[in-house]
Amino acid sequence: MKMDAQTFRITVVGRFGKIMLAAGVLGLLLSVVGYFTNSKQFYHSYLTAYCFWWTIVLGGLFFTLLHHLTGASWSVVLRRIPETLMATLPALAVLFIPLLFGLHDLYHWSHADAVAADALLAKKAPYLNSGFFIVRTIGYFVIWYLLARSLYKISLAQDHHPSDKQTHKMRRLSAPGMLLFALTLTFASFDWLMSLDAHWFSTIFGVYIFSGTVLAVISFVTLFALMLRTKGILKETITVEHYHDLGKLLFGFTVFWAYIAFSQYFLIWYANIPEETIWFQHRWQGSWKYVSLLIVFGHFVLPFLVLLGRAAKRNLKVMTFMGCWMLFIHWVDFYWLVFPNLHHHGIHISWMDFTSMLAVGGVTLWYFWRRLTAQALVPCNDPKLQASINFENA
Amino acid sequence: MSAREQSSYGLLAQFDGAASLLQAAKALHEAGYKRFDCHSAFPIHGMDRAMGLQQSKLGWIVLLGGFSGAAGGMLLQWWTSAIDYPLVISGKPLFSFQAFVPITFELTILFAAFGAVFGMLALNRLPRLHQELFNSGRFKQASDDGFFISVQAGDPQFDEAGTKSLLRQLGAQHIEVIERG
Structure with a gap:
């Protein structure tokens, strides 16, 4: 290249x-x-x-x-x-x-x-x-x-x-x-x-998907620019200053995602109306519970702590890791949205999950x-x- | 050391523009000066690096503020709702951390903001009613079109005659001694 x-x-x-x-x-x-x-x-x-x-x-x-x-x-x-x-x-x-x-x-x-x-x-x-x-x-x-x-x-x-x-x-x-x-x-x-899950509804659901969307695209842009950099392309054009800014956006939208995800959970938890809580109940059954916890820690706690400092956002190795991690956890998030509707009792990974991604x-x-x-x-x-x-x- | 040097606050040198101010700051830093400052009406790119300034400690103060807000918020609600005045609300456990998150979040932000504002004031030693540099008639230009460097007499490298000639070499157009008080 x-x-x-x-x-x-x-x-x-x-x-x-x-x-x-x-x-x-x-x-x-x-x-x-x-x-x-x-x-x-x-x-x-x-x-x-x-x-x-x-x-x-x-x-x-x-x-x-x-x-x-x-x-x-x-x-x-x-x-x-x-x-x-x-x-x-x-x-x-x-x-x-x-x-x-x-x-x-x-x-x-x-x-x-x-x-x-x-x-x-x-x-x-x-x-x-x-x-x-x-x-x-x-x-x-x-x-x-x-x-x-x-x-x-x-x-x-x-x-x-x-x-x-x-x-x-x-x-x-x-x-x-x-x-x-x-x-x-x-x-x-x-x-x-x-x-x-046609019985369930959440008015904030679109915003939830939007917050994940922004994290996904920032991660992708960061990783793609870093990939070009390893080939020596645009090395002087896209500098550590730009990665620093991408890191700030990634950090900001991590907090935004957590805010939206918690808001969705919080209102449903507080009101405690069966037709709403059932959605989270499905995601707390069997091994889905661990996926839910992974999302809480992997989608918010980890990126929040890692990206908090200035030095991390200016470290291209950290940014490479965070880009990969955020894309991974974004996929886990979607897996968690879709699959409890099919496998009610727990996580059940299939080879088709990978071939579809391919x-x-x-x-x-x-x-x-x-x-x-x-x-x-x-x-x-x-x-x-x-x-x-x-x-x-x- | 003369009596005059001991009583003076330091030197104030005026430069003709941002570029010469930046160069002079760099030269002073390289000459080993620590207690000097630059004054201009607008931020100058690269000035922090030229002056050899370290990253501000303010971030750590904000972090500390944030953590104490989070811990304080959660503890306050735990103590009031589960210990001091237990009240069952909509059949939920007394310690329902979910319900406490909004207040904990708000207090985190509030205390982090306190850390930022008051930490900034403390690090800048503000508020203060008077500063020695205001003794100079010219210094008002720093908020208009003047570019200044002030060197404090307390700097280990400071020596009135030597520092004066160094500043002149660096292109200072006007140098004055700032008196104390």
Whole structure:
């Protein structure tokens, strides 16, 4: 892997893309085997893996929107990574197709006889029905795709034909964009994840998924930049100052995640209404209890203590570890959201959990890499690029 | 050492800009001066490093404040709800830590903030009504367009004539002796 220092373009692509494509194809083939072995297990594994990668890709859209809205200058050198993540949305849309065939295996509310026998589900049927579910899902992807494509196109235009209007254009688009992002992410979380247990509801659930999304994308951007660094790419451009800032964001959103996760738990614990507490009861049964505790300590206590000090955030080894750890615990979090609906009595790891990650992750990263290497690695004509390169923490 | 040197607070030197102030600070640090300070109307990038300042201890004070807030909050609620005035609320155990988290969290933040504000004041030895540098008529410019370095007479390297000539070499345009009191 090599980069031309003048144009910030990758000249020697290396094997990263090919390895990812091979992993993706292998994962998909094994997933087909999994589908014929145990379709319920397959769909739950696939949904977990899908939502994990979906949050990283959609997090790219959030990172970009936030960058433009705040007029940030420090993050200009990083911007192409989240921008390319959001440009990976078409791959994610294609990867969603298998789930459309698994509605019956995943969602209790999709069975007409179950709805007929259940007064609560019958009340929810105008919203929770297969037809409307598919229409909404298509709607989310259309909104995300249009937003991502417009922002990405303006950003690329800035590379080739810079004008002073582009920055303002991206900024203007980001305000309504952020609103749409918030609404679509919330409802997509309700539809895809919360409705797995259709009796249960939590109004804060969308915010919970959002907080994990931000942690996932910050971890991914950190790790990807560090990976480029080991190849000697952008070593002078993305400096320890930028990792320090990514560390601050990671720390801040760790606290935010804990705040939201606790708020969700706290209100349900306090009110003690059976239809709400049952969700946590499921996650406190058998070995699920240990997964719950792992999330409390691994998703909050550990990153909080590690990232509290300044020195840790400026230590690239610590940041590498924290990036890997946060992505791991983010996956555990989604596993914990999805699987108690299938394996009620305790954790039950299947090989399909790993092949699904390989399938969705491989294809996503292959497409991501293809788009990334087709353009400059940093927005080379952004007016704030030099300020970003020279950025220093006080 | 003359009587005049003992009675003086130190020297105040004026420089013509941020760049020369930064260079002079670096040179003073390299010459082994410890008790000197730089004054400008805006923060100058790299000044901390040029002056050889260590990382502030304030973070540790904030941490201590935060921990005492957390411990205090939890203990207070445990003692009042489970020991001193036990009251069963909605059938929950007397010591229900979940219910105590919001107050514990708030007290953590409050005491950490106290640590930050009062720790900052203590480390800066504030508040104080008067500082010797205000004896200088020129020093008011430090909040406008003046760039100053003050060197305290208490510095082991300090020697009025020697320090004066060093400051002049570094490009000081105006040097004055600051009297005590």
